[in-house]
Amino acid sequence: MFFKKTLSTNKQEKEKSKDADNIIPTNRERMSLEFRRRLQNSADIVETEVPGTGITLFYFHTLIDMNLLHKDIIEQIKNQSFHSIENIMGQLSVGIMDKTNQMDKVIQSAIGGHVIIHLEGADKVIYARIASNTGRALSNAINESQVIGPQIAFNESLSTNLSLIRKYIADPNLSIEDIRVGKRTTTAVSLIHIHGIANQQMVDILRDRIKKINMDGLIDSSVLVQLIEDNSLSIFPQMVLTERPDRICSWLLMGKLVVMVDGSPQAIACPQSFLEYFQSMEDKNVNWQVATFLRLLRIFALFLSVYFTAIYVASLTFHYEVIPQTLLIPLSESRARVPFPPIMEALIMEFFIELLREAAARLPTKVGQSMGIVGGIVIGTAAVDAGFTSNILIIIVALGALASFTTPNYSMGNIVRVLRFPIIVLAGFWGFYGIMFGFCFILIHLLRQSSLGTPFLTPFYPPRLADWKNSIIRLPLTFTAKRPNQTRPEDVDKYNPSVAKEKE
Structure with missing residues (x-):
């Protein structure tokens, strides 16, 4: 008992000493x-x-806006006498500011782009936040371009990205939760959902996954997604991962959850x-017949890209x-000079x-486009003339690459x-049996x-017939009045179709 009391006393003294060291010094x-x-x-x-x-x-x-510092702080308080911190706060016109007596909070605030205002003798x-707005302006989507619909994309500023979402969804139930990741x-990581639509259990699970991350630093959302996904x-x-605010807002209205990372x-x-x-x-921006055709085309292109070359080899x-x-005759003539097995x-x-493709992606834009086109033509033609490959395989490989885009x-x-x-390897060793083995393995994994x-x-x-209306096919929007069962939304109805018909 004596040793337990001694250890407990020493622990309390250390905690008190630590708290005392964290207090703001009153002396400048x-x-x-x-x-x-x-x-x-x-x-x-x-x-x-x-x-x-x-x-x-x-x-x-390096973190603050010097013009705002002089205009909103120094010009407001110079040549005046203040008796308390509250008097200073009443004199300033800075939008975001607060007071503290903890040194840890001061350090974090300074790193976050705040100016620390210290009054001699005050505890x-x-x-006050006057961080400089560094970063690129809003621009068109680069990786997810489209012809019809909004063209704007997110940038590296979290506050700008959140304002874009607020602009689309002016709903007081839009919830944005701030979480800090990285020792x-x-x-700053924002967990976003619409209260009353999103499933609260999913929100709790995703929040716990983000908070349990213990690492030195987080730079990009592509790193975070690898840490919080199921497998x-x-x-x-x-x-x-998407760069389109209109897509994010559409998913939020469906009951999905969104996570954004500053930077x-x-x-x-x-x-x-x-x-x-x-x-x-x-x-969603074109007629349902066109949308269904495009989706079926993409699914066909998926199988074409993965299996077309393998079927040729088998x-x-x-x-x-x-x-x-x-x-058979043109195929055998095409392969007559090829020294390699299929x-x-x-x-x-x-x-x-x-x-x-990788070289074209890494080179500057103008050079990369020219190199990809010219390189493909020159290498393909030279490979056929030299008997390195058959011209039929060139067509098949080109179609497979085109389908993947x-x-x-x-x-x-x-x-x-x-x-x-x-x-392709499975097809080369076991033919169609190898292709089917690969297909079944991928299907079981999915x-x-x-x-x-x-x-x-x-x-x-599991089969959910109600959600088939917006899967491979896309029926007219009047048939999709309910949110998908996948998100288990608390509010199932997007709108009441009977009321819409009455108004019509």
Whole structure:
């Protein structure tokens, strides 16, 4: 008992000592020493004394707007005498400011772009936000372009991105929760949902996943999505990254959850299904017949991109009987000079196509476009003339590469590119049996995946007939009056179709 009391007493004394060290110094010189010590005496720390006031300003000149500093703070308080912190706050016209007596809060505020206002003898300080607005202006979407509909995209400023969402959804139930992630970066992460529509259990699960992240720093939302998705070992993403505010707002109205990271131009949306990666925001802006055709075209392009080259390899290696007789002669003439077996020929050409695509993506825009077109033509023609490959395989590989570009989502498009290679290898060793084995393996893997606890292949597994109206096909908007069951929304109805008919 004696030792327990002694240990408890020592612990309490340490906590008291720690709390005492965290109190703001009332003396200016001690405040300056403590402020610089905690910030490693960084070169961009500025300490400015306002003449005749007893007020000292501490800030990072690399983080604040100097014009606002002089106009909203220094000009407002110079040549005046103040007796308390409250008097100073009443004199300033800064929008965001507060007071504290904790040194930890002062340090975090200074790093966040605040000016620290210290009054000699006062036991508290003011921190006022006048951060500089650095970053690019709003522009068109780069990776998710569309012809019909809004063209604006997110940028790297979290406050700007949130204002875009507020502009679209002027609903008091729109909830934005601020979470800090990263021990060293303390990056601002916003969890967004519409209260009364989004499922509260999903909100709690996603919030817990974000808060449990323990890492030094978070720079981009693409890193965060790998840490909070259901199965980070799967090649398929279970949460969507998008740069379009109109798409995010549409998903919020469906009951989905959105996560945004300060410094990242892409937002995370969940839960998602596999088919939603092949749906474009433009599908809602065109007639339902056109939208259905485009979705069916993308699904066909998915199978074409993954399996077309593999079917060519399997047919030439094991299954000549499936090739039409009229095609056998030109096919054999085309392969007469090729020294490689079909599997090696296909893998080499697929590798060349991916090499050209990656090189074109990494080069400057104008050079990359020219290099991709000219390089593809020159290499393809030279490879056929040299007997390195057949001209039929050139057509097949080109069609497969073209089909992969129809996927509206960049992440899923990359996965389609990767899946071609193991399917070609299976086709080269076991023919159509290998292709079917690969197809079944991918299907079983997709059946086992989930997005925030919801099945990844919804609405087909488990079958939800009500959600088929907006899956591979897209029926008229009058048939989709209810929100999808995938998000388990608290408010199921988007609108009442009977009332709409009465008004009509």
